[in-house]
Amino acid sequence: MENFTFYAPTYFSFGDGSERQCGALVRRFGGTKVLLHYGGGSVRRNGVLDKVVASLTDAGIPYVELGGVQPNPRSGLVYEGIGLCRREGIDFILAVGGGSTIDSAKAIAAGVPYDGDFWDYYGTGKPVDTALPVGTVLTIAAAGSEGSPDSVITHEEGMRKWGASGEALRPRFSILNPMFTCTLPAYQTACGATDIMAHVCERYFTNTADVETTDRLCEAVLKAMITETPKVMADLGNYQARANIMWAGMVAHNNLCGVGRAQDWASHDIEHELSAKYDVAHGAGLAVVMPAWMTYVLPHDVQRFAQFAVRVWGCDMDFTDPERTAREGIARFRAFLSSIGMPQGFAALGAREEDIPALAAHIGLTGGRTLGGFVPLTAADVEAIYRLAL
């Protein structure tokens, strides 16, 4: 195990009706004037926005609205939000929506007190140490942004989908009402579940030895997802299964499962090229990329993939041929993703084989730069993984 720090000071209010705490929590964490940030019409149609507004109004907190966040949130709206916050003297940003809305809110929060271009933080590793405080009202279990210090934004110039991170981006509070996720269609629900499982897998495949506690925690989240996701796919209104998935989604990405170990994250970057170019859902892209990545890197550590197969997927260990067990685990993961309606290859994403060289090149693995902590991938490796994903 490696040395680490862990600091996750987000206040979670979880359960049906928890959004009534919104106004009081904004006040508790110092907000006096709020930017209410959200996406399209769904939070309006399903009444979530009205409930949040009612709570702010009850608490006497003025707010300014900025809707229009798209999936794979764009820089244009971030620049607009930064300007709006500065003009209006906003001191707290409340995101109502999923990962895209929260990430957009975080980008605005980072940009408001910063003299330069907010994009300086993205793709550069420059930590965000100062930002406006952010709160969230989550409406989809997926990105884990409600408990993470991360934000991913797509810059319209060049369609670069890059991430930023920093302690100041951790939400001050997050309201998790599983009821708000009960109206999500099956496809988005499954995309979210895939994203949650991917967040764990990116941490699970590590070269760090002696990480039994975090291994077991990773496996716990994956097994809970394997049990609960099919329940939701069979009955989209299953509050209890939604609740289990919602908490698992937070635990999957606040880094409790990832501390003290090198992590990978190649699949996320390989997928980001797909969602940036074809505007596919991140989870759907991951469903195609992740098993291909696993197949490609399996020879690097057969025993770890066998552990994944046995402990997570319940495979019997083949002690004479561990690689057969390892491959069986990947096959079960793939079959699980298929069973919840996730795409199985490039064509189902609307992606094209002939774009592969350009996709791989766009990641920018030149000058000896590689991708991923488990197996360092070159541009040629990434191309090969895209081909395995066909």
Next chain:
Amino acid sequence: MENFTFYAPTYFSFGDGSERQCGALVRRFGGTKVLLHYGGGSVRRNGVLDKVVASLTDAGIPYVELGGVQPNPRSGLVYEGIGLCRREGIDFILAVGGGSTIDSAKAIAAGVPYDGDFWDYYGTGKPVDTALPVGTVLTIAAAGSEGSPDSVITHEEGMRKWGASGEALRPRFSILNPMFTCTLPAYQTACGATDIMAHVCERYFTNTADVETTDRLCEAVLKAMITETPKVMADLGNYQARANIMWAGMVAHNNLCGVGRAQDWASHDIEHELSAKYDVAHGAGLAVVMPAWMTYVLPHDVQRFAQFAVRVWGCDMDFTDPERTAREGIARFRAFLSSIGMPQGFAALGAREEDIPALAAHIGLTGGRTLGGFVPLTAADVEAIYRLAL
């Protein structure tokens, strides 16, 4: 799953050398003059105290010392600490030690700004909303107090061992250096491991339905303990296994594994009577009480005990006789505790059968009051459990 809130804003610095952050962290969390609180001679002998003092000195932070915390920490020293802090204008309490030292520090922290008797918070459910900030340098993986909002103190008047809780008692930071635990003798190490496992079991046995995610997290911590504890017992200096146990001990008790579900905690209260009366180590008392409690309450939910047996202890499910599987799980838990050197009955604790009625009566289950969230226990039930623990 039930509605819940979860707020665990402790900053963890984990790993060898992390104590060098001590001074900087006190400063970060607002401390300008520190009460350095510790137990007996061990932190002096093994050099931990010197390292902490060096870090405070480097950061230019003045401090006043108060040593002498005993296992099962006493109210007398708490009163002394409160007076000392007030006289000296202390604004931050730094506990260097294990759960007893941290709990004593929390009690002092609660008492300093409080007009009445600090004991008002103990055993009454009155939440501690205001306290001096506390930091910890942990030297034994056990109590989980480094990440919890709880404190347990024994009042010398009547030897009442009672708990208090409150958001203000969560440490601002905790320094977890597994190296500091490598010098612990086998018996204390095993007592700590038992306490960690008990913290999970108190949460695991619940009547709340639909708690798959937290069930899996509980099982993860228990399985990590089952793997790592024997490694440490075989080689007390095994840093990596010590590190896994240290992180598991925090996760076991910061309530991440316990949110959204009713919890039990009867075994802890039943044990507290033993450690208050005979001054035995809390973990040793739990090793005797917990399997007895399990045996007594098993009929209440055979399937949950079968799940514990199958998922945690790797038992094969006997589908024609789940109770046989359930009993096998308890037997394996007992055998595991024995294998790490924990006592197996009253005599090994120095406890006496003839004291049982008085022990049970001392809990004070009169006027219809019961103990425990899984099965509400009367004084007669508690007596029966003590007898099963003979």
